[in-house]
Amino acid sequence: MRLKAIAGSTVIDGTGRAPIPDAVVVVEGTRIRAVTARPEAVLPPGTEIVDGSGKYVIPGLMDANVHLLLPTPDTALAYEGRYRDLIEEAAQVTLRSGVTTVFDTWGPLDPLVAARDRVNDGLVAGSRVFMAGHIIGLGGLFTPDFFATGDVFGPETVERINRKWEQGVGADLLWRTPEEIRRRVRDYIARSDIDFVKYAASGHGEYRQFIAFSAPAQKAIVEEAHRAGITAQAHSTTVESLRMEINAGADLLQHPDATGLEPIPRSTLKLIVDRQIPAAVIVNTDRQLDWVRRHGPDWMRTYVINDTRDENHRNMIKAGARMLLTTDGFSCGRAPANHPSRRAYVNCPDPLYTLGESHFLWLEAVSERGMAPMDALLAATRNVADAYGMADELGTLEPGKYADLLILDADPLADPRNYRRIAQVWKDGAAIHRDSLPTAPVLTAGDITT
Amino acid sequence: MRLKAIAGSTVIDGTGRAPIPDAVVVVEGTRIRAVTARPEAVLPPGTEIVDGSGKYVIPGLMDANVHLLLPTPDTALAYEGRYRDLIEEAAQVTLRSGVTTVFDTWGPLDPLVAARDRVNDGLVAGSRVFMAGHIIGLGGLFTPDFFATGDVFGPETVERINRKWEQGVGADLLWRTPEEIRRRVRDYIARSDIDFVKYAASGHGEYRQFIAFSAPAQKAIVEEAHRAGITAQAHSTTVESLRMEINAGADLLQHPDATGLEPIPRSTLKLIVDRQIPAAVIVNTDRQLDWVRRHGPDWMRTYVINDTRDENHRNMIKAGARMLLTTDGFSCGRAPANHPSRRAYVNCPDPLYTLGESHFLWLEAVSERGMAPMDALLAATRNVADAYGMADELGTLEPGKYADLLILDADPLADPRNYRRIAQVWKDGAAIHRDSLPTAPVLTAGDITT
Amino acid sequence: MRLKAIAGSTVIDGTGRAPIPDAVVVVEGTRIRAVTARPEAVLPPGTEIVDGSGKYVIPGLMDANVHLLLPTPDTALAYEGRYRDLIEEAAQVTLRSGVTTVFDTWGPLDPLVAARDRVNDGLVAGSRVFMAGHIIGLGGLFTPDFFATGDVFGPETVERINRKWEQGVGADLLWRTPEEIRRRVRDYIARSDIDFVKYAASGHGEYRQFIAFSAPAQKAIVEEAHRAGITAQAHSTTVESLRMEINAGADLLQHPDATGLEPIPRSTLKLIVDRQIPAAVIVNTDRQLDWVRRHGPDWMRTYVINDTRDENHRNMIKAGARMLLTTDGFSCGRAPANHPSRRAYVNCPDPLYTLGESHFLWLEAVSERGMAPMDALLAATRNVADAYGMADELGTLEPGKYADLLILDADPLADPRNYRRIAQVWKDGAAIHRDSLPTAPVLTAGDITT
């Protein structure tokens, strides 16, 4: 097999080591064979040389929380037979913008599995996808947890759509004993072919102040994930549900920074830091925060994007928490007319939660809040791979790992805005054709796209 | 061209004349060539003989008011690109059940035109379709006139769907002067290729107690229809809007029997009878009325299917009004969960408004209310053709007209339930393959069908 | 009886004549005895002299359309037994601000009659009150015409409150024949002790694009008012409902300027001007219009306070229509949370529809639109009295009329803002104690007041 070599660039390999100037990255097939300073590079004849002079090579970015399909009610119905297409389209939007791996933490199981397999098997282009299916304990798309559709649809439609999401581990579980929850979760894992488990430590949407599962129930869910050899993460939105998921042994904390009216207590933060529990946090830029403060509806200011959250971010950075690039980004079509977040989605100067854009904002935001440039890069690469138990394959530019990388025109450690200056995106050892992504635009083509 | 002859049946030709026993109906191409008693029949050699002995031949039934597509919100979105298919499917449901011609009085213009042309040109099977497009003065599908969708969809979706229906002659017209209304209606007729005009003399849904257009505006609309050489009909729901549409010169009255709290005043009924204005009335069976009285929500009992309406039906029959078979039947998918009429659609012992079924119920209902059997047959055939200005082509079994006819196993004049005993449905001079209809089941195939 | 004389002021007597400098207004009891230039004044000994030097005396202002009680749902229930008190309080707010006579055009009959009688009989202070009770053809307070309360209250509560307003001439009338409407209106007038009739030519609220009563029904209502010796006025919101009420013979047009998407047609305006039909118009200042343009929800911009309305005002002034000071002012407690007009009521720089304030804005607004100062004064005094058939008693400072007058510190013809510079308000021949009004603050005292 003919080798490729990116030669002459500065390589920031994602291990935390200092950048290597004038380096050579040697790629063999889909994997990295070597990363060395130029003088040490030994290239067989016939190696295809890519000139990297003046460029910066970093591992492909990894997003710890996306929703490749989080459709509004109209989109959910209008494209009911084409969810797989929409998911693939979204994975192409992320790939194009430098995110070579995404972790989908909530969506309809069957099309997600199908799209993941097609992308990961190389049948279609797209960011590498890993997925959780449903968030255990929440309701489906057409419930107050996500979109309350009231009486506009017939019950058959509501149930049909919800079933695509809930997969037998919906909100009904909250009524059950820990033993019964354990049985149902085990069954779900066994038949669903998911990559990791996500459960609700607290409610969602208008239920977010409540605890969803008791301590024994949370423990049972985590244990079942581990028994199946996969990681477990939890959604939390209050200080107590956060504490409970940590006690339950969650491997990854989804938005532990969302704690509503009180910042993360010191004792809880200490646990997170001491144990280096991966913390997937959604950090906003000053500009976004300022916009929300001025325009957002009350609940948003108070509970979702608010000063408590900002305080948590600063405290976590200062204390040395292990943070992960996390956008909660999604592709959904337009928000319903009076959805509380509509204004924020659509009018915000730097749109929140937009796939293909929000990871850049995240990197700028953590910089604004004082995170060291190298730490930010690790948060967007190695730490995510580590958190999901994929450090052997992904996250750094080291021999034997997948050759997923970005070639940038400027130094991302010098200015976080340089992550936007993408010259090339490589995945599986080859540069992708960014300009042709998405290959079959649907939501991104029409007037109902976000 | 080889002739066909249905020989030996009793023919009720739809002219009002007595049935002809042992008759012969001779068909040449798509048209009727002769209808005679057997002794008088002269059949060229090679004529294909269909044995009609023991059967009854009547003109194909005609329904003066259907909605081949009146989708619920979920259906409207889930099948957004396939309205033409759904319309054709509905026209096949009606054809199969003996209705050879339908008049579609409200629906999305473009797919209706496309489906009508395909059916009427013989490209696909289906009842002969004539159509009005939008009801001038009402809002589109996603408005309180039909389905109030609240905030569940984004405004772009609501507007996109409504535009498919409204076509520039929506509720906005109510704000205008008669002159401006005239201009817009003229423009709509000119560009829309519709077969007849329908306008709102009163509001619809929760607006039904109001008058929609003033007297001069109504006159202007009727005049514009006539200027274009087509008929004009009006929707009315109150005693005064009914009187106004008659004064405006409407050629056909849609549900004049719906007058809410007061029966049709004697003076108005006299006008209808004296001028023999075609009255498209939705008549219910005793069984249906009884069900509604016991189960229907209040508004339904009072305003839509109620004792006033029943009283109007009896008065009209007694006075000799010119009534037309009218079902308001539609195909829509399931009604939304709390739609006021959901219970009536779905649970009623003899479903109301169901294409393929409700015309049979209508014929039974007028019989229960005292209409003579021959009058009922004329109401379902010749009178409808007359009312729509198509008496030269349709409505009776007379030489030169389209050979649209039913062969029944039993005498419909003896018992109205015999209209259900269909041996064959002929359209355009040929028996249709009833068992293969609809040819491409969509709504009728799945669990979201009415 | 001892006489009083206001001496030395400039008197603008409301007849349209030039101001009389250094004049004397002689008051005997509750009436005016004479208005003359000082040299001509003959004052009996013992006459109480009020020094008017440097002041301006004008007739008390008259507002052609107020709602002394238009409560929000919470206010309606919290004060259910005290409506009369609230009405009297509102009449004191208006009196204090110089409006000596108000015409209440919609409210709960019994407490309105009681409060009117107490005020007009001199038992309590307050602007002279004349009243219509319910607007014939509309629904009560807890209907979509005013406040749709959904399912928050039990049906008994909704019905009980609505009955207080509807009085048997509610929206149910729209279903009836003109003959039946006539009977019911006659009965309502006979038993209600109202001062004038108001009916709905068009719908209200979300029904405003519809015509409420047919032409014969409108005629019947007007005839019944005239038969009872009182005037009839109509509410209209479209160009056609306006034309219809004029044809029906309405004595006064309520907000003919509200015509939604089209300005008043030339022919209709000509009728209004030629016949000098009193036109009660709600005119807004530039500042208000600007605010609404920038902040108002869509429907408000388009249909209620919009450019069409402004265009109508300018056209009416130019053409010489007989306009009346009309505020539609009310006292209601806070607007419900999402009521479409909440923002306008509460946040508008110069609040709309606020009793005690909005008449001043009206006078400034007509000035901005080009009405001559003397015409504005007549619109706020004599023309209102004329329109309501009370020119013999009210509206000008002429011998024999009620001595209702304002003493101003500055010339209102020089600057409309000078109407605010009230030195004294006289009613029934005596200066009222403005500082003690309202005498028993309820809504104006608490935090739920507008």
Next chain:
Amino acid sequence: MRLKAIAGSTVIDGTGRAPIPDAVVVVEGTRIRAVTARPEAVLPPGTEIVDGSGKYVIPGLMDANVHLLLPTPDTALAYEGRYRDLIEEAAQVTLRSGVTTVFDTWGPLDPLVAARDRVNDGLVAGSRVFMAGHIIGLGGLFTPDFFATGDVFGPETVERINRKWEQGVGADLLWRTPEEIRRRVRDYIARSDIDFVKYAASGHGEYRQFIAFSAPAQKAIVEEAHRAGITAQAHSTTVESLRMEINAGADLLQHPDATGLEPIPRSTLKLIVDRQIPAAVIVNTDRQLDWVRRHGPDWMRTYVINDTRDENHRNMIKAGARMLLTTDGFSCGRAPANHPSRRAYVNCPDPLYTLGESHFLWLEAVSERGMAPMDALLAATRNVADAYGMADELGTLEPGKYADLLILDADPLADPRNYRRIAQVWKDGAAIHRDSLPTAPVLTAGDITT
């Protein structure tokens, strides 16, 4: 002080001992002096003798869970200044029907305290009242926890009403740390003068599947109650929230029988029985259950009054759980139009939750489910007093206790319907004038009463 003696009746003293035939109950002032068989009775001269021959004397009934004021939105506003009156009226309705002591477990603090003090100080008639004020952790009256009022009221009204209930320990607490919750609860107890604490172990209304407080937070609340020397009880609606409140040390379980989709697990039931934790259960008659099964909306059948609950009742009785008479009865005015429980409140053959009636049904219901007659009597008397730590004063007919008792015309142990056959109700040592209760009917007088 002159003594009174009820002589000749059968006394069932509430201690569990066998009935004493031909007994004498001697009352001195407000207290019982002796209960003996007639031969043993020593009565000083002048003792007032009440002939009890043929009668049955039992302790006054005690209801472990009522809401003397749980007003619907219209009632809450219409009677805003008169809550104390309504509470006293309700306490008179209960007293009249034989319930001499009620425990109010949720309501507006200030009027409850005022009414309790007036009743308990003997200023007004009424059942002895003990009260919790607000349920810690729930929202106020106008929140989705109780009545979602949507946008019908202004926010000021909603907040004002909610403050009357929430008292600083509302749903906002759910966001807090256990330490902060402890501080706020301590403060609430210190300033509120309540008799016992009630907190939400789970959510209420549409939130009932969620856990409200974490385990440490529940412990903190219970500890604060105990520190203040009062009992703590919890509301639970799921199997896990029930288990958690037991672990937290709750002294009394409110509706532990409401466990939604799963019956109480065996291990939890064992805890309840072994520790004899007082269980306040709402038991329905067969007739009620049957009605609900046939008519109730889905959620009611499934989650509130359902077969799971019935199964729990039977299991608890069989296992020997310590059950308390508990009605959750309230006085509220009519339910809002579409409130899910409206149909059950109003149409149920034996109305649910109706003060003055539902305790009789409870006694019949436990009999139907197999509870021994004497156990039922104890559940309605001594056990309630015990559970609330008032066994020294109330609950049995023993010397030194309050002379609260019923004289019945028939034996309640023979047939539970005999509890309805009340001859006299004594409270504080005197027969009350039942016929004059309530002394000032408000809700019970008008058409808006339950």
